[in-house]
Amino acid sequence: MKSVEVCFSPDLIHFHELEGKAVVVVDIFRATSTMVAALANGVVSILPFADLEACKAKQAEGFLIAGERNGLTAPGFEMGNSPVAYLEGDYTGRKLAMTTTNGTQALEKSKGAAEILIGAFPNLQATVSYLQKLDLDVLVHCAGWKGRFNLEDSLYAGALVKSLESTHLADEDGALAMKSLFEREGHQLKKYLSKASHAKRLQNHGIESDIDFCLTLDVCDLVIRLDEEGFLVPA
Amino acid sequence: MKSVEVCFSPDLIHFHELEGKAVVVVDIFRATSTMVAALANGVVSILPFADLEACKAKQAEGFLIAGERNGLTAPGFEMGNSPVAYLEGDYTGRKLAMTTTNGTQALEKSKGAAEILIGAFPNLQATVSYLQKLDLDVLVHCAGWKGRFNLEDSLYAGALVKSLESTHLADEDGALAMKSLFEREGHQLKKYLSKASHAKRLQNHGIESDIDFCLTLDVCDLVIRLDEEGFLVPA
Numbered sequence: 001m002k003s004v005e006v007c008f009s010p011d012l013i014h015f016h017e018l019e020g021k022a023v024v025v026v027d028i029f030r031a032t033s034t035m036v037a038a039l040a041n042g043v044v045s046i047l048p049f050a051d052l053e054a055c056k057a058k059q060a061e062g063f064l065i066a067g068e069r070n071g072l073t074a075p076g077f078e079m080g081n082s083p084v085a086y087l088e089g090d091y092t093g094r095k096l097a098m099t100t101t102n103g104t105q106a107l108e109k110s111k112g113a114a115e116i117l118i119g120a121f122p123n124l125q126a127t128v129s130y131l132q133k134l135d136l137d138v139l140v141h142c143a144g145w146k147g148r149f150n151l152e153d154s155l156y157a158g159a160l161v162k163s164l165e166s167t168h169l170a171d172e173d174g175a176l177a178m179k180s181l182f183e184r185e186g187h188q189l190k191k192y193l194s195k196a197s198h199a200k201r202l203q204n205h206g207i208e209s210d211i212d213f214c215l216t217l218d219v220c221d222l223v224i225r226l227d228e229e230g231f232l233v234p235a
Numbered sequence: 236m237k238s239v240e241v242c243f244s245p246d247l248i249h250f251h252e253l254e255g256k257a258v259v260v261v262d263i264f265r266a267t268s269t270m271v272a273a274l275a276n277g278v279v280s281i282l283p284f285a286d287l288e289a290c291k292a293k294q295a296e297g298f299l300i301a302g303e304r305n306g307l308t309a310p311g312f313e314m315g316n317s318p319v320a321y322l323e324g325d326y327t328g329r330k331l332a333m334t335t336t337n338g339t340q341a342l343e344k345s346k347g348a349a350e351i352l353i354g355a356f357p358n359l360q361a362t363v364s365y366l367q368k369l370d371l372d373v374l375v376h377c378a379g380w381k382g383r384f385n386l387e388d389s390l391y392a393g394a395l396v397k398s399l400e401s402t403h404l405a406d407e408d409g410a411l412a413m414k415s416l417f418e419r420e421g422h423q424l425k426k427y428l429s430k431a432s433h434a435k436r437l438q439n440h441g442i443e444s445d446i447d448f449c450l451t452l453d454v455c456d457l458v459i460r461l462d463e464e465g466f467l468v469p470a
Contacts, residue, residue: 008384011247015382147250149243151408173386173432180427181412184419192415197408 003137004164006157006174009144010106022136023113024127024160026120027143028152029198030081031103033120033214034066037083039234040122040220042092046232049099050108058097066098071201074099083213106143107226113139118224118232119156121189121217128163130223130235138168140175151196152214155189158182190215238372239399241392241409244379245341257371258348259362259395261355262378263387264433265316266338268355268449269301272318274469275357275455277327281467284334285343293332301333306436309334318448341378342461348374353459353467354391356424356452363398365458365470373403375410386431387449390424393417425450 007016026032035046043064049055052067052074059065059078066079073080081100098104110116114136119127131138140160142153158178161170170179185192193199193215202211223235242251261267270281278299284290287302287309294300294313301314308315316335333339345351349371354362366373375395377388393413396405405414420427428434428450437446458470 006384008243009247011250012244012382012384015246145408147247149241149247149409149412151412154408154412171430171432173380173389174384176430177384177386177389177416180419181416184415195406195411197406 002135002168003172004140004161004168004170004175005172006140006142006161006178008142008149008154008174009147010109010141011147013109013141016139018110018112018139020114020136021139022115022117022131022134023110023139023141024117024119025103025106025110025141025143026153026156027100027103027106028120028156028214029202030083030210030214031100031143032118033122034081034083034086035118035224035232036120036123036220036222037086037213038091038096039224039232040222041086042090043086043094043096046096046098047230048104048107048232049097050105052099055097055099062095063097064091064094066096068100070101082207082210084209087213102143102145106141110141116226119160121156121159121215122213123220123222123224124159124163125218126221126223128160131164132167138164145198150198152193152198154178155182155185155193159186237370237403238407239375239396239403239405239410240407241375241377241396241413243377243384243389243409244382245344245376246382248344248376251374253345253347253374255349255371256374257350257352257366257369258345258374258376259352259354260338260341260345260376260378261388261391262335262338262341263355263391263449264437265318265445265449266335266378267353268357269316269318269321270353270459270467271355271358271455271457272321272448273326273331274459274467275457276321277325278321278329278331281331281333282465283339283342283467284332285340287334290332290334297330298332299326299329301331303335305336317442317445319444322448337378337380341376345376351461354395356391356394356450357448358455358457358459359394359398360453361456361458363395366399367402373399380433385433387428387433389413390417390420390428394421
């Protein structure tokens, strides 16, 4: 049986072994949810950037550019970090260059893993099925909020651990704890996560519909992986 | 109403504000449990050290010296990190110099807080009552295991958050998550924590009786605080 473990912050990732593992990067509000929305709605690939300026420079090469800092669209960018924007517009065939406060940094720090996937509630089950076929040990890498533990990424980790239980043993402390948490709170995801500090920050930005998308399970039959050239693409 | 938050690792403590808060340092297996056992059984004060050699040097000044690394008594030390050893021996009136793998490092990184307390299951309720009189915001600082999240410290954090709920609001993500976890698993502490990676490490060392002590609630009516000279003493 393979194993599954959870890392709660990019600032703790150096305590976890990456080599030979499938790392699932999670930033529920909203980077990884937005990636799922974009690739499920016509965008062909996403090039992630940790740095704002490097991301913006890709516009000259025809990329659609998405930049977010602290929950808001960064100055000079076409897109922010709203998944719903991709459901509403038509971005068929576009390549996207994207940078966000937490999510793209977690992705950067996952390099060295055998496989890097993007996890979000809308494509949970698709990701589970893919991981079960892949047959590697799994590490869930939560982006957190500016280095800190956050509730929504952790609860997704719990959902993934729970969904993998027939193939991946949760005998690591983070995985055990989040599986218990999901067993307790998973039936009322939206209600429970409305208490989360980040959800409150987002509510202040008036983006209830984004939160709804981010917390909706299994509406996209899509697995996203980082390819050899550094693009996020459907698997 | 005051607030309560949880930090899961000394490597994340720089993301939390310490100033003006009561910080409760937690290292259930076994540093903080051992501190409670020692001070509840005759030891008059504990001088914590992050460094082994500095700790050992205190023997020349008449201190009883306790040193642990990776679960074992460090070479040349009188005591390791076993709480039960203090229940069995007679250490009345002794001053203790102590260093452990995780616990004393977390203590070191808590400096700057308004008040620093030592938390363990055997003195949970005493600590809760003291915090409620103190009337400061509370930060639970989990020592973790070599920088990583661990189950026993986190579950103690949940127990503390739950016990403080009449006076301290848990609206921070770590506190919310651990409160839920404790509500689900707190009724079967020993059974649940027997799955924890650190409990398994300790079982390999043949110290079941230590684990039993560490997971027994409210047998010591004792609050431990760090005083102005850097000694841990009964409050």
